[in-house]
Amino acid sequence: MENKITFKKQGDVAEIRLTNPEKHNAFDDQFIADFTDLLTNIKADESLRVVVIKADGKSFSAGADLNWMKRMAQYSYEQNLADAAALAKMLHLLNYLPQTTIALVNGAAFGGGVGIVSCCDIVLATEKAKFCLSEVKIGLIPATISPYVIDAIGQRASRRYFQTAEVISAQQALSLGLVSELLDAEVLEQRAFELIDTLLANGPEAVKAAKALIFNVDGTVDDDKALATSEQIASIRVSKQGQEGLTAFFERRPANWQKEHKED
Template sequence: MQYQTLNVEIAGYVATVTLNRPEVRNAFNETMIADITAAFTALNTRDDVRAVVLAANGKSFCAGADLNWMKKMAAYSDDENRADAMLLANMLSSIYRCNKPVIARVSGDAYAGGMGLISACDIVVAVESARFCLSEARLGLIPATIAPYVIRALGEQASRRYFVTAEQFDCATALRLGLVSEAVSAEQLDATVQQIAQTLCANGPQAVRACKQLVQDVAGRELNDALIEDTAARIAHTRAGAEGREGVASFLEKRTAAWRN
Protein backbone atom coordinates (compact mmCIF):
# COMPACT_ATOMS: atom_id res chain seq x y z
CA MET A 1 0.00 0.00 0.00
CA GLN A 2 1.00 3.60 -0.58
CA TYR A 3 0.76 6.12 2.25
CA GLN A 4 0.81 9.91 2.14
CA THR A 5 2.56 10.46 5.47
CA LEU A 6 4.54 7.25 6.03
CA ASN A 7 7.23 5.13 4.46
CA VAL A 8 6.81 1.38 4.97
CA GLU A 9 9.58 -1.08 4.15
CA ILE A 10 9.90 -4.82 4.83
CA ALA A 11 13.23 -6.64 4.93
CA GLY A 12 14.28 -9.82 6.68
CA TYR A 13 10.99 -10.32 8.56
CA VAL A 14 11.16 -6.75 9.94
CA ALA A 15 8.75 -4.02 8.83
CA THR A 16 9.82 -0.42 9.37
CA VAL A 17 7.04 2.18 9.54
CA THR A 18 8.57 5.66 9.30
CA LEU A 19 6.67 8.85 10.10
CA ASN A 20 7.41 11.19 7.22
CA ARG A 21 6.26 14.72 8.00
CA PRO A 22 9.59 16.18 9.13
CA GLU A 23 8.59 19.70 8.11
CA VAL A 24 6.07 19.75 11.01
CA ARG A 25 8.15 17.56 13.38
CA ASN A 26 6.01 14.56 12.38
CA ALA A 27 2.94 16.03 14.04
CA PHE A 28 -0.09 13.96 13.14
CA ASN A 29 -3.28 15.01 11.44
CA GLU A 30 -6.25 13.04 10.20
CA THR A 31 -4.26 11.71 7.23
CA MET A 32 -1.38 10.42 9.32
CA ILE A 33 -3.79 8.89 11.82
CA ALA A 34 -5.52 7.02 8.98
CA ASP A 35 -2.18 5.98 7.45
CA ILE A 36 -0.77 4.60 10.73
CA THR A 37 -3.97 2.68 11.44
CA ALA A 38 -4.03 1.22 7.93
CA ALA A 39 -0.33 0.30 8.02
CA PHE A 40 -0.50 -1.55 11.32
CA THR A 41 -3.77 -3.24 10.37
CA ALA A 42 -2.13 -4.51 7.18
CA LEU A 43 1.07 -5.65 8.92
CA ASN A 44 -1.00 -7.53 11.46
CA THR A 45 -2.03 -10.04 8.78
CA ARG A 46 1.39 -10.64 7.21
CA ASP A 47 3.20 -13.88 7.99
CA ASP A 48 6.42 -12.50 6.46
CA VAL A 49 6.63 -9.89 9.24
CA ARG A 50 7.76 -10.92 12.73
CA ALA A 51 8.65 -7.50 14.19
CA VAL A 52 7.81 -3.89 13.46
CA VAL A 53 9.96 -0.80 13.95
CA LEU A 54 8.19 2.54 14.35
CA ALA A 55 10.64 5.27 13.29
CA ALA A 56 10.57 8.90 12.17
CA ASN A 57 12.34 11.12 9.68
CA GLY A 58 13.75 14.45 10.76
CA LYS A 59 14.99 15.87 14.05
CA SER A 60 11.86 15.09 16.09
CA PHE A 61 10.14 11.76 16.60
CA CYS A 62 6.66 13.26 16.93
CA ALA A 63 5.47 16.63 18.24
CA GLY A 64 1.91 15.44 18.86
CA ALA A 65 -1.07 16.93 17.07
CA ASP A 66 -0.70 19.18 14.04
CA LEU A 67 -1.69 22.78 14.86
CA ASN A 68 -3.77 23.20 11.69
CA TRP A 69 -5.65 20.01 12.54
CA MET A 70 -6.26 21.30 16.08
CA LYS A 71 -7.61 24.58 14.70
CA LYS A 72 -10.02 22.63 12.52
CA MET A 73 -11.17 20.53 15.48
CA ALA A 74 -11.94 23.68 17.50
CA ALA A 75 -14.87 24.30 15.18
CA TYR A 76 -16.20 20.73 15.43
CA SER A 77 -19.38 19.84 17.24
CA ASP A 78 -19.24 17.54 20.26
CA ASP A 79 -20.24 14.55 18.12
CA GLU A 80 -17.62 15.40 15.50
CA ASN A 81 -14.95 15.76 18.19
CA ARG A 82 -15.89 12.37 19.66
CA ALA A 83 -15.69 10.71 16.27
CA ASP A 84 -12.33 12.33 15.58
CA ALA A 85 -10.99 11.31 18.99
CA MET A 86 -12.05 7.73 18.33
CA LEU A 87 -9.95 7.67 15.17
CA LEU A 88 -6.92 8.66 17.26
CA ALA A 89 -7.80 6.07 19.90
CA ASN A 90 -8.11 3.38 17.25
CA MET A 91 -4.72 4.34 15.80
CA LEU A 92 -3.04 3.85 19.18
CA SER A 93 -4.89 0.57 19.67
CA SER A 94 -3.70 -0.68 16.26
CA ILE A 95 -0.10 -0.30 17.47
CA TYR A 96 -0.68 -1.70 20.96
CA ARG A 97 -2.69 -4.68 19.69
CA CYS A 98 -0.46 -5.44 16.71
CA ASN A 99 0.27 -9.16 16.99
CA LYS A 100 3.95 -8.53 16.28
CA PRO A 101 6.25 -6.85 18.80
CA VAL A 102 6.74 -3.16 17.99
CA ILE A 103 10.03 -1.36 18.62
CA ALA A 104 9.95 2.44 18.82
CA ARG A 105 13.10 3.93 17.29
CA VAL A 106 13.02 7.33 18.99
CA SER A 107 15.52 9.53 17.18
CA GLY A 108 14.30 12.83 18.65
CA ASP A 109 11.80 14.54 20.92
CA ALA A 110 8.35 13.05 21.61
CA TYR A 111 5.63 15.38 22.87
CA ALA A 112 1.95 14.92 23.72
CA GLY A 113 0.47 12.43 21.23
CA GLY A 114 4.01 11.39 20.32
CA MET A 115 4.26 10.06 23.87
CA GLY A 116 1.19 7.98 23.11
CA LEU A 117 2.82 6.50 20.03
CA ILE A 118 5.91 5.29 21.86
CA SER A 119 3.92 4.14 24.90
CA ALA A 120 1.82 1.89 22.66
CA CYS A 121 5.02 0.14 21.51
CA ASP A 122 6.53 -2.87 23.27
CA ILE A 123 10.18 -1.79 23.31
CA VAL A 124 11.48 1.78 23.19
CA VAL A 125 15.02 2.61 22.10
CA ALA A 126 15.77 6.33 22.31
CA VAL A 127 18.70 8.60 21.67
CA GLU A 128 20.14 10.06 24.85
CA SER A 129 19.36 13.60 23.65
CA ALA A 130 15.61 12.94 23.27
CA ARG A 131 13.21 14.93 25.41
CA PHE A 132 9.69 13.98 26.44
CA CYS A 133 6.67 16.00 27.47
CA LEU A 134 2.97 15.51 28.14
CA SER A 135 2.20 19.08 27.17
CA GLU A 136 -1.60 18.96 26.90
CA ALA A 137 -2.35 20.83 30.14
CA ARG A 138 -0.44 23.86 28.85
CA LEU A 139 -3.11 24.17 26.15
CA GLY A 140 -6.01 23.56 28.51
CA LEU A 141 -6.36 20.00 27.25
CA ILE A 142 -5.89 16.53 28.74
CA PRO A 143 -3.94 13.51 27.41
CA ALA A 144 -7.05 11.36 27.47
CA THR A 145 -6.75 9.03 24.46
CA ILE A 146 -3.08 8.34 25.13
CA ALA A 147 -3.59 7.86 28.89
CA PRO A 148 -4.16 4.06 28.88
CA TYR A 149 -0.82 3.54 27.16
CA VAL A 150 1.22 6.26 28.86
CA ILE A 151 0.13 5.26 32.36
CA ARG A 152 1.06 1.63 31.65
CA ALA A 153 4.45 2.68 30.28
CA LEU A 154 5.31 5.54 32.65
CA GLY A 155 3.66 4.26 35.81
CA GLU A 156 0.84 5.78 37.81
CA GLN A 157 2.89 7.95 40.17
CA ALA A 158 5.01 9.53 37.43
CA SER A 159 1.88 10.06 35.33
CA ARG A 160 0.27 11.89 38.26
CA ARG A 161 3.14 14.35 38.10
CA TYR A 162 3.78 14.80 34.40
CA PHE A 163 0.13 14.90 33.33
CA VAL A 164 -0.56 17.90 35.55
CA THR A 165 2.78 19.75 35.38
CA ALA A 166 3.35 19.35 31.63
CA GLU A 167 7.07 19.42 32.46
CA GLN A 168 9.64 18.36 29.94
CA PHE A 169 11.91 15.51 31.05
CA ASP A 170 15.08 14.04 29.59
CA CYS A 171 15.91 10.57 28.32
CA ALA A 172 17.73 9.60 31.52
CA THR A 173 14.52 10.25 33.46
CA ALA A 174 12.46 8.35 30.89
CA LEU A 175 14.84 5.41 31.22
CA ARG A 176 14.65 5.47 35.02
CA LEU A 177 10.84 5.55 34.94
CA GLY A 178 10.63 2.67 32.46
CA LEU A 179 9.17 4.59 29.52
CA VAL A 180 12.40 4.00 27.59
CA SER A 181 13.90 0.51 27.40
CA GLU A 182 17.36 1.56 26.21
CA ALA A 183 19.03 4.96 25.86
CA VAL A 184 21.86 5.09 23.33
CA SER A 185 23.92 7.56 21.35
CA ALA A 186 22.71 8.60 17.90
CA GLU A 187 25.51 6.52 16.41
CA GLN A 188 24.32 3.40 18.25
CA LEU A 189 20.61 3.81 17.56
CA ASP A 190 20.26 1.79 14.36
CA ALA A 191 22.56 -1.00 15.50
CA THR A 192 20.69 -1.36 18.79
CA VAL A 193 17.29 -1.45 17.11
CA GLN A 194 18.54 -3.95 14.53
CA GLN A 195 20.01 -6.22 17.21
CA ILE A 196 16.73 -6.27 19.14
CA ALA A 197 14.74 -6.92 15.95
CA GLN A 198 17.02 -9.81 15.00
CA THR A 199 16.66 -11.27 18.48
CA LEU A 200 12.86 -11.16 18.14
CA CYS A 201 12.96 -12.77 14.70
CA ALA A 202 15.13 -15.64 15.98
CA ASN A 203 12.36 -16.75 18.36
CA GLY A 204 9.31 -18.80 17.47
CA PRO A 205 6.97 -16.34 15.69
CA GLN A 206 3.81 -17.84 17.13
CA ALA A 207 5.37 -17.93 20.60
CA VAL A 208 6.37 -14.27 20.33
CA ARG A 209 2.82 -13.31 19.40
CA ALA A 210 1.44 -15.39 22.27
CA CYS A 211 3.96 -13.88 24.72
CA LYS A 212 2.90 -10.35 23.77
CA GLN A 213 -0.75 -11.27 24.23
CA LEU A 214 0.03 -13.02 27.51
CA VAL A 215 1.47 -9.86 29.06
CA GLN A 216 -1.50 -7.78 27.95
CA ASP A 217 -3.98 -10.35 29.28
CA VAL A 218 -2.27 -11.04 32.62
CA ALA A 219 -1.04 -7.56 33.65
CA GLY A 220 -3.23 -6.13 36.38
CA ARG A 221 -5.41 -9.24 36.77
CA GLU A 222 -6.13 -10.65 40.18
CA LEU A 223 -4.07 -13.74 40.96
CA ASN A 224 -6.94 -16.17 41.44
CA ASP A 225 -7.93 -19.67 40.36
CA ALA A 226 -9.27 -18.44 37.03
CA LEU A 227 -5.92 -16.84 36.14
CA ILE A 228 -3.98 -19.93 37.23
CA GLU A 229 -6.19 -22.16 35.09
CA ASP A 230 -5.90 -19.76 32.15
CA THR A 231 -2.10 -19.73 32.21
CA ALA A 232 -1.93 -23.52 32.60
CA ALA A 233 -4.19 -23.92 29.58
CA ARG A 234 -2.02 -21.57 27.53
CA ILE A 235 1.22 -23.44 28.16
CA ALA A 236 -0.49 -26.79 27.56
CA HIS A 237 -1.79 -25.52 24.21
CA THR A 238 1.66 -24.18 23.28
CA ARG A 239 3.43 -27.42 24.19
CA ALA A 240 1.06 -29.41 22.01
CA GLY A 241 1.40 -27.05 19.06
CA ALA A 242 3.66 -27.67 16.06
CA GLU A 243 5.96 -24.76 16.87
CA GLY A 244 6.36 -25.83 20.50
CA ARG A 245 7.16 -29.41 19.51
CA GLU A 246 9.66 -28.23 16.91
CA GLY A 247 11.32 -25.84 19.36
CA VAL A 248 11.83 -28.50 22.03
CA ALA A 249 12.96 -31.10 19.49
CA SER A 250 15.51 -28.75 17.89
CA PHE A 251 16.92 -27.91 21.33
CA LEU A 252 17.26 -31.55 22.35
CA GLU A 253 18.69 -32.53 18.97
CA LYS A 254 21.08 -29.52 19.01
CA ARG A 255 19.96 -28.21 15.64
CA THR A 256 18.50 -24.98 14.32
CA ALA A 257 14.74 -24.61 14.68
CA ALA A 258 12.79 -24.69 11.42
CA TRP A 259 11.57 -21.10 11.68
CA ARG A 260 15.20 -19.86 11.56
CA ASN A 261 15.96 -21.53 8.25
Protein backbone atom coordinates (compact mmCIF):
# COMPACT_ATOMS: atom_id res chain seq x y z
CA MET A 1 0.00 0.00 0.00
CA GLU A 2 2.93 2.31 -0.76
CA ASN A 3 3.52 2.85 2.96
CA LYS A 4 0.38 4.99 3.24
CA ILE A 5 -1.66 2.47 5.23
CA THR A 6 -0.65 -0.41 7.46
CA PHE A 7 -2.91 -3.13 8.81
CA LYS A 8 -2.37 -5.26 11.87
CA LYS A 9 -4.65 -7.91 13.32
CA GLN A 10 -4.39 -9.30 16.81
CA GLY A 11 -7.12 -11.76 17.70
CA ASP A 12 -10.47 -10.12 17.20
CA VAL A 13 -9.09 -6.57 17.03
CA ALA A 14 -7.62 -4.88 13.95
CA GLU A 15 -5.56 -1.71 13.65
CA ILE A 16 -5.51 0.50 10.58
CA ARG A 17 -2.72 3.08 10.69
CA LEU A 18 -2.30 5.97 8.26
CA THR A 19 1.44 6.10 7.65
CA ASN A 20 2.14 9.06 5.40
CA PRO A 21 3.00 11.79 7.94
CA GLU A 22 5.18 13.76 5.51
CA LYS A 23 1.99 14.58 3.60
CA HIS A 24 -0.16 14.81 6.73
CA ASN A 25 -1.82 11.51 5.79
CA ALA A 26 -3.57 13.13 2.86
CA PHE A 27 -5.16 10.67 0.47
CA ASP A 28 -5.38 10.19 -3.27
CA ASP A 29 -7.08 7.78 -5.65
CA GLN A 30 -4.59 5.00 -4.88
CA PHE A 31 -5.11 5.44 -1.14
CA ILE A 32 -8.88 5.27 -1.65
CA ALA A 33 -8.54 2.06 -3.69
CA ASP A 34 -6.24 0.48 -1.08
CA PHE A 35 -8.39 1.57 1.85
CA THR A 36 -11.51 0.28 0.10
CA ASP A 37 -9.90 -3.13 -0.50
CA LEU A 38 -8.84 -3.25 3.13
CA LEU A 39 -12.31 -2.38 4.40
CA THR A 40 -13.85 -4.97 2.07
CA ASN A 41 -11.62 -7.67 3.57
CA ILE A 42 -12.36 -6.50 7.12
CA LYS A 43 -16.09 -6.59 6.46
CA ALA A 44 -15.81 -10.21 5.33
CA ASP A 45 -13.70 -11.27 8.32
CA GLU A 46 -16.23 -12.52 10.85
CA SER A 47 -13.49 -13.10 13.44
CA LEU A 48 -12.89 -9.35 13.75
CA ARG A 49 -14.96 -7.41 16.24
CA VAL A 50 -13.22 -4.05 16.69
CA VAL A 51 -11.28 -1.85 14.24
CA VAL A 52 -9.06 0.97 15.52
CA ILE A 53 -8.02 3.72 13.10
CA LYS A 54 -5.04 5.91 13.99
CA ALA A 55 -2.43 8.02 12.22
CA ASP A 56 1.28 8.75 12.38
CA GLY A 57 2.60 12.29 12.63
CA LYS A 58 1.04 15.61 13.54
CA SER A 59 -2.14 15.20 11.48
CA PHE A 60 -4.85 12.58 11.41
CA SER A 61 -5.58 13.37 7.76
CA ALA A 62 -5.39 16.57 5.73
CA GLY A 63 -7.96 15.24 3.26
CA ALA A 64 -7.18 15.29 -0.44
CA ASP A 65 -3.53 15.11 -1.53
CA LEU A 66 -2.39 18.21 -3.45
CA ASN A 67 -1.06 16.28 -6.45
CA TRP A 68 -4.31 14.37 -6.67
CA MET A 69 -6.24 17.65 -6.53
CA LYS A 70 -4.13 18.98 -9.40
CA ARG A 71 -5.05 15.94 -11.48
CA MET A 72 -8.71 16.25 -10.54
CA ALA A 73 -8.73 19.87 -11.67
CA GLN A 74 -8.02 18.63 -15.20
CA TYR A 75 -10.58 15.83 -15.13
CA SER A 76 -13.75 15.83 -17.20
CA TYR A 77 -17.14 15.64 -15.49
CA GLU A 78 -17.27 11.88 -16.14
CA GLN A 79 -13.82 11.37 -14.64
CA ASN A 80 -14.72 13.49 -11.63
CA LEU A 81 -17.91 11.49 -11.16
CA ALA A 82 -16.01 8.20 -11.17
CA ASP A 83 -13.42 9.66 -8.81
CA ALA A 84 -16.05 10.90 -6.35
CA ALA A 85 -17.95 7.61 -6.58
CA ALA A 86 -14.80 5.75 -5.48
CA LEU A 87 -14.54 7.94 -2.37
CA ALA A 88 -18.26 7.51 -1.74
CA LYS A 89 -17.84 3.72 -1.82
CA MET A 90 -14.95 3.87 0.66
CA LEU A 91 -16.90 6.03 3.10
CA HIS A 92 -20.01 3.88 2.76
CA LEU A 93 -18.00 0.76 3.58
CA LEU A 94 -16.41 2.39 6.62
CA ASN A 95 -19.66 3.79 7.93
CA TYR A 96 -21.51 0.49 7.69
CA LEU A 97 -18.77 -1.92 8.76
CA PRO A 98 -20.33 -4.59 10.98
CA GLN A 99 -17.40 -4.22 13.38
CA THR A 100 -17.17 -1.42 15.94
CA THR A 101 -14.83 1.33 14.71
CA ILE A 102 -12.77 3.55 17.00
CA ALA A 103 -10.83 6.55 15.66
CA LEU A 104 -7.90 8.02 17.60
CA VAL A 105 -7.36 11.65 16.58
CA ASN A 106 -4.26 13.44 17.80
CA GLY A 107 -3.99 16.21 15.22
CA ALA A 108 -5.75 17.89 12.32
CA ALA A 109 -8.54 16.28 10.33
CA PHE A 110 -9.55 18.42 7.37
CA GLY A 111 -11.96 17.82 4.48
CA GLY A 112 -12.10 14.12 3.74
CA GLY A 113 -10.35 13.48 7.04
CA VAL A 114 -13.49 14.76 8.78
CA GLY A 115 -15.43 12.32 6.62
CA ILE A 116 -13.39 9.37 7.90
CA VAL A 117 -13.85 10.51 11.51
CA SER A 118 -17.59 10.97 10.97
CA CYS A 119 -17.91 7.39 9.73
CA CYS A 120 -16.44 5.90 12.92
CA ASP A 121 -18.58 4.74 15.85
CA ILE A 122 -16.37 6.14 18.61
CA VAL A 123 -13.90 9.03 18.29
CA LEU A 124 -11.26 9.64 20.95
CA ALA A 125 -9.30 12.85 20.53
CA THR A 126 -6.74 15.07 22.23
CA GLU A 127 -6.67 18.84 22.63
CA LYS A 128 -4.37 18.96 19.58
CA ALA A 129 -7.17 17.69 17.39
CA LYS A 130 -8.85 20.20 15.11
CA PHE A 131 -11.32 19.81 12.30
CA CYS A 132 -12.25 21.82 9.23
CA LEU A 133 -14.68 21.46 6.34
CA SER A 134 -12.51 23.66 4.18
CA GLU A 135 -13.88 22.92 0.71
CA VAL A 136 -15.68 26.23 0.10
CA LYS A 137 -12.39 28.09 0.53
CA ILE A 138 -11.38 26.81 -2.89
CA GLY A 139 -14.83 26.98 -4.46
CA LEU A 140 -15.88 23.37 -3.81
CA ILE A 141 -18.34 21.68 -1.44
CA PRO A 142 -18.01 18.76 1.04
CA ALA A 143 -20.48 16.74 -0.99
CA THR A 144 -19.31 13.13 -0.74
CA ILE A 145 -18.66 13.29 3.00
CA SER A 146 -21.80 15.33 3.74
CA PRO A 147 -24.21 12.50 4.67
CA TYR A 148 -21.85 11.26 7.35
CA VAL A 149 -20.82 14.67 8.68
CA ILE A 150 -24.44 15.83 8.92
CA ASP A 151 -25.29 12.58 10.69
CA ALA A 152 -22.42 13.18 13.14
CA ILE A 153 -22.89 16.86 14.00
CA GLY A 154 -26.43 17.58 12.88
CA GLN A 155 -27.94 19.85 10.27
CA ARG A 156 -27.71 23.00 12.36
CA ALA A 157 -23.94 22.84 12.89
CA SER A 158 -23.43 21.68 9.31
CA ARG A 159 -25.28 24.75 8.03
CA ARG A 160 -22.63 26.84 9.73
CA TYR A 161 -19.40 24.95 9.15
CA PHE A 162 -20.10 23.87 5.56
CA GLN A 163 -20.42 27.56 4.67
CA THR A 164 -17.84 29.24 6.90
CA ALA A 165 -15.02 26.66 6.70
CA GLU A 166 -14.04 27.70 10.23
CA VAL A 167 -11.59 25.52 12.12
CA ILE A 168 -13.42 23.52 14.78
CA SER A 169 -11.43 23.07 17.99
CA ALA A 170 -11.31 19.79 19.88
CA GLN A 171 -13.62 21.24 22.54
CA GLN A 172 -16.10 22.42 19.92
CA ALA A 173 -15.97 19.02 18.21
CA LEU A 174 -16.76 17.39 21.55
CA SER A 175 -19.78 19.64 22.09
CA LEU A 176 -20.97 18.97 18.54
CA GLY A 177 -20.78 15.22 19.00
CA LEU A 178 -18.09 14.68 16.37
CA VAL A 179 -15.73 13.61 19.17
CA SER A 180 -16.87 11.11 21.80
CA GLU A 181 -14.24 11.82 24.45
CA LEU A 182 -11.46 14.37 24.84
CA LEU A 183 -8.34 12.98 26.52
CA ASP A 184 -4.70 13.72 27.29
CA ALA A 185 -2.39 12.31 24.61
CA GLU A 186 -0.65 9.95 27.01
CA VAL A 187 -3.91 8.16 27.90
CA LEU A 188 -5.50 8.12 24.44
CA GLU A 189 -4.53 4.55 23.59
CA GLN A 190 -5.13 3.35 27.13
CA ARG A 191 -8.72 4.58 26.88
CA ALA A 192 -9.08 2.79 23.55
CA PHE A 193 -7.96 -0.47 25.19
CA GLU A 194 -10.52 0.05 27.96
CA LEU A 195 -13.29 0.51 25.44
CA ILE A 196 -12.13 -2.54 23.50
CA ASP A 197 -12.32 -4.62 26.70
CA THR A 198 -15.82 -3.30 27.31
CA LEU A 199 -16.91 -4.13 23.76
CA LEU A 200 -15.40 -7.61 23.80
CA ALA A 201 -17.24 -8.40 27.04
CA ASN A 202 -20.55 -7.95 25.22
CA GLY A 203 -22.31 -10.47 23.00
CA PRO A 204 -20.58 -10.45 19.58
CA GLU A 205 -23.73 -10.89 17.54
CA ALA A 206 -25.65 -8.51 19.79
CA VAL A 207 -23.09 -5.73 19.26
CA LYS A 208 -23.27 -6.13 15.48
CA ALA A 209 -27.06 -6.22 15.59
CA ALA A 210 -27.15 -3.15 17.84
CA LYS A 211 -25.06 -1.18 15.35
CA ALA A 212 -27.23 -2.32 12.43
CA LEU A 213 -30.34 -1.41 14.43
CA ILE A 214 -29.30 2.23 14.54
CA PHE A 215 -29.16 2.46 10.76
CA ASN A 216 -32.36 0.48 10.29
CA VAL A 217 -34.30 2.71 12.67
CA ASP A 218 -32.77 6.06 11.76
CA GLY A 219 -32.43 5.52 8.02
CA THR A 220 -29.43 4.88 5.81
CA VAL A 221 -27.36 6.65 3.18
CA ASP A 222 -28.73 4.76 0.20
CA ASP A 223 -27.16 4.34 -3.22
CA ASP A 224 -29.24 7.16 -4.70
CA LYS A 225 -27.97 9.64 -2.11
CA ALA A 226 -24.38 8.50 -2.57
CA LEU A 227 -24.70 8.94 -6.33
CA ALA A 228 -26.26 12.39 -5.88
CA THR A 229 -23.35 13.64 -3.76
CA SER A 230 -20.86 12.29 -6.30
CA GLU A 231 -22.70 14.11 -9.09
CA GLN A 232 -22.68 17.34 -7.09
CA ILE A 233 -18.95 17.36 -6.43
CA ALA A 234 -18.18 16.33 -10.02
CA SER A 235 -20.30 19.21 -11.31
CA ILE A 236 -18.74 21.86 -9.11
CA ARG A 237 -15.18 20.65 -9.78
CA VAL A 238 -15.61 21.23 -13.53
CA SER A 239 -17.60 24.44 -13.09
CA LYS A 240 -16.13 27.89 -13.73
CA GLN A 241 -15.99 28.60 -10.00
CA GLY A 242 -14.50 25.23 -9.12
CA GLN A 243 -11.80 25.60 -11.74
CA GLU A 244 -11.00 29.14 -10.58
CA GLY A 245 -10.84 28.03 -6.95
CA LEU A 246 -8.53 25.13 -7.66
CA THR A 247 -6.31 27.16 -9.99
CA ALA A 248 -6.02 29.99 -7.47
CA PHE A 249 -5.19 27.53 -4.72
CA PHE A 250 -2.36 25.95 -6.66
CA GLU A 251 -1.09 29.31 -7.92
CA ARG A 252 -1.11 30.58 -4.33
CA ARG A 253 -3.20 33.62 -5.18
CA PRO A 254 -6.61 34.91 -4.10
CA ALA A 255 -9.53 33.54 -6.08
CA ASN A 256 -11.41 36.07 -8.18
CA TRP A 257 -14.31 36.22 -5.69
CA GLN A 258 -11.85 37.11 -2.92
CA LYS A 259 -10.49 39.97 -5.02
CA GLU A 260 -14.00 41.21 -5.69
CA HIS A 261 -14.85 41.06 -1.99
CA LYS A 262 -11.75 43.11 -1.06
CA GLU A 263 -12.53 45.72 -3.73
CA ASP A 264 -16.05 46.11 -2.40
